Amino acid sequence: MRASTPLRTTRLGRPRAVVAAASLAALTALSGCGGQAAAETTVGETLEEIEALAKEEGKVHLIAYPENWANYGESFRQFTAKYDVDVEVSSPNASSAEELQAVRNLRGQSTQPDVLDIGYSFTTPAKQDDLLDHYVPSVADEIPEDLIDPEGYWVGAYYGVLSIGVNGDEVDVPTSFADLKDEQYKGKITIGDPREGASVLATVFAAALANGGSLDDIQPGIDFFAELAEEGYLVDTTSNAAALETGEAAVTFDWNYNYTGIEDQLDAAGVNLEVVVPEDGVFGNYYAQPVTVDSPQPNAxxxxxEWLLSDEGANIYAGAGAVPARYQAMVDAGTLTPEAEAALPPADILEQIEFPSLEQGEAATEAVVSNWGPQVAGA
Known part of the structure; x- marks a missing residue:
């Protein structure tokens, strides 16, 4: 979400802000290499034509798609196996802001990414800068209106629920934000900086909902963490996985599907990972997948x-805990597998989610940019 200062989203295990300078430098260097211009390509008018032409193109070029984020690695493998189209990923840990900059830098070149995966607040700037192409998926009528651009520029193929990830051997597993004020959590909670990460901003939003705030008023969430900071509850760490593995912290916050991606790592380290959605602050949000303008492989x-929205792609999302956009349609049709459904948050949790509007997100970001530093970071 952005206001006057761009908000960088965070990828699993490695804050995007940490790699921002290096990634941006790499993208700038790529733009200066003078890569060959992408050849003009025919775009199919039907799904069958798109598939045939995509096979001729031979690959799809993505950016900011880590393999352990929402189980994208498995989607890569199954997509290639089904269509014989390779998947290339550049700068897998790039921020949403860096994704847009890559399109600006590489536009018209063969190294330009074909599809992005951006935080919802970056969809408007991308449209305003003419970085996106129109594409209405074949299953558009099964996607809730909150998850698809009415002008056909993007679709949000999945969303997550803000969750608390805890080392259950170190502390009791909290079920609410209110529980975190217990003294057993002093010096054991890490949150990060909501001015730099979408999942961190989501944490503050959720804390606001738990403390009398709303999607229109994030200040109670800032106040909550200001109180924890002042009383010595918060610690700085490099990443959730590292914090739990090393014992730097015992309480973390992230999208539910990101914890699925670090389960094996933490299990190998002997960490008893417990994940819970706070009952007093249910907050969810989505990432959007647009096709870029003048992309080198527009059909791929x-x-x-189409793959991400298909039953196969959606079940891979769901198996990692990411809620597919077509969740309700798949439940109604019986195409969501029992294994995938079992990995999702309970239905009563999903029913509570209301996505913030772009205007609400911008207002929240302005409040965080103004108040987080003096109230929380400086405590």
């Missing part, structure tokens, strides 16, 4: 989006 890009 469109086919990738």
């Amino acid at each position: 890009g469109r086919l990738w989006i």
Whole structure:
């Protein structure tokens, strides 16, 4: 979400802000290499034509798609196996802001990404800068209106629920934000900086909902963490996985599907990971997948989006805990597998989610940019 200062989203295990300078430098260097211009390509008018032309293109080029984020690695493998179209990923840990900059830098070149995966607040700037192409997926009528651009520029193929990840051997597992004021959590909670990460901003939003705030008023969430900081509850760490593995912290916050991605790592380290959605602050949000304007492989890009929204792609999302956009349609049709459904948050949790509007997100970001530093970071 952005206001006057761009908000960088965070990828699993490695804050995007940490790699921002290096990634941006790499993207700038790529733009200066003078890569060959992408050849003009025919775009299919039907799904069958798109698939045939995508096979001729031979690959899809993505950016900011880590393999352990929402189980994208498995989607890569199954997509290639089904369509014989390779998947290339550049700068897997790039921020949403860096994704847009890559399109600006590489536009018209063969190294330009075909499809992005951006935080919802970056969709408007991307449209305003003419970085996106129109594409209405074949299953658009099964996607809730909150998850698809009415002008056909992007679709949010999945969303997550803000969750608390805890080392259950170190502390009791909290079920609410209110529980975190117990003295056993002093010096054991890490949150990060909501001015730099979408999942961290989501944490503050959720804390606001738990403390009398709303999607229109994030200040109670800032106040909550200001109180924890002042009383010595918060500690700085490099990443959730590292914090739990090393014991730097015992309480973390992230999207539910990101914890699925670090389960094996933490299990190998002997960490008893417990994940819970705070009952007093249920907050969810989505990432959007647009096709870029003048992309080198426009058919493969469109086919990738179709894959993410298909039953196969959606079940891979769900198996990692990411809620597919077509969740309700799949439940109604019986196409969501029992294994995938079991990995999702309970239905009563999903029913509570209300997505913030772009205007609400911008207002929240302005409040965080103004108040987080003096109230929390400086405590």
